[in-house]
Amino acid sequence: MVDYTYTSARVSALENGLLSLHDIESLISCKSEADCIKMLNSFGYEGDSADEIIKGAKEKKEKKISELVGEPEEIEVLFYENTFHNLKAAIKKLYAPQTKGKLYVCEALVSGEEFEEKIKEGNYEALPSYCAGAAKEAYTALLHTGDGRLADTVVDRACLDAFTAFAEKTKHDILRKYANELVAAVNVKIALRSVGGDKELLEKALAPCALISKEGLIKACTDEKSLKEFLSGYGYTEDDYKNIDSLAKKRIMQTLKPEKYKIFSPAPTINYIISLENEISVLRLVLVCKANGVEDEFIKRRVVDSYGI
Numbered sequence: 001m002v003d004y005t006y007t008s009a010r011v012s013a014l015e016n017g018l019l020s021l022h023d024i025e026s027l028i029s030c031k032s033e034a035d036c037i038k039m040l041n042s043f044g045y046e047g048d049s050a051d052e053i054i055k056g057a058k059e060k061k062e063k064k065i066s067e068l069v070g071e072p073e074e075i076e077v078l079f080y081e082n083t084f085h086n087l088k089a090a091i092k093k094l095y096a097p098q099t100k101g102k103l104y105v106c107e108a109l110v111s112g113e114e115f116e117e118k119i120k121e122g123n124y125e126a127l128p129s130y131c132a133g134a135a136k137e138a139y140t141a142l143l144h145t146g147d148g149r150l151a152d153t154v155v156d157r158a159c160l161d162a163f164t165a166f167a168e169k170t171k172h173d174i175l176r177k178y179a180n181e182l183v184a185a186v187n188v189k190i191a192l193r194s195v196g197g198d199k200e201l202l203e204k205a206l207a208p209c210a211l212i213s214k215e216g217l218i219k220a221c222t223d224e225k226s227l228k229e230f231l232s233g234y235g236y237t238e239d240d241y242k243n244i245d246s247l248a249k250k251r252i253m254q255t256l257k258p259e260k261y262k263i264f265s266p267a268p269t270i271n272y273i274i275s276l277e278n279e280i281s282v283l284r285l286v287l288v289c290k291a292n293g294v295e296d297e298f299i300k301r302r303v304v305d306s307y308g309i
Contacts, residue, residue, distance in 0.1 A: 007068050008263035011272040014064060019279055028299050033290040050287040057283060061276045062106045068269055075266050077166045077179050078273060082108035084159035087131055090115035091139050091151055134158030153205055160186060160207030174259055174267045181251045184211040188231065189244045191217045195224050
């Protein structure tokens, strides 16, 4: 059981270490990537290159999350995306052992190495129930068909189903909203990419959602106009379609604003973890843009559009 009074107090202190809007604007105003790195060093970020800065930021984030979330079961939904990412990567590595590079991510409930071990042994029962079936089905499908996209679809759908199942069982409204917002955003993203496509495949890819009718989405995918008319009924706009990847996080942050001061709930912790993720994403965006000579105004628009900062 998570002691939310303790984590809320810790979060209140840790939030002082997050970059302010002024800090981000100052970074964007830097003339070069090197100047950005010097400024970040002055803010406490260690490293002499963009890669080192980002790596160090991720390591600090992992440590802070570990401090805040001793037993993750009650808020495990926060780590589903990374966990299922590790599952997909492990399946691909087992299928193609020559695959190189950093495949796995941290802050997951199951490491990539553990997925590899259990799948190789055929010991799927040792995996969490929300991903065991998908691990077996996806790996078997890849072995028999060589179709990596099919394997990914199986795992992605299982991830959405895990979010939905968590939303139905959690006692925390904020976590229910978190899970439902993410499922809705992914469903919309899939629908936008599947206009006029195979409805049977769409049926398999989309997950039941408390916020947007799955059946309605499938029917609306006949053509782009029908889909956008359907989505407009749920408050989606043209701007949302352009930034659908970041829409769920934006909506979640909006939901958190009035609840983040409820110290007896996980809301402050969720808010802080998402803020950490956003900060690292903003740092990566600014550093990449500076390295490529992108204009400041474009960077500002991207930061606002993608992260609402």
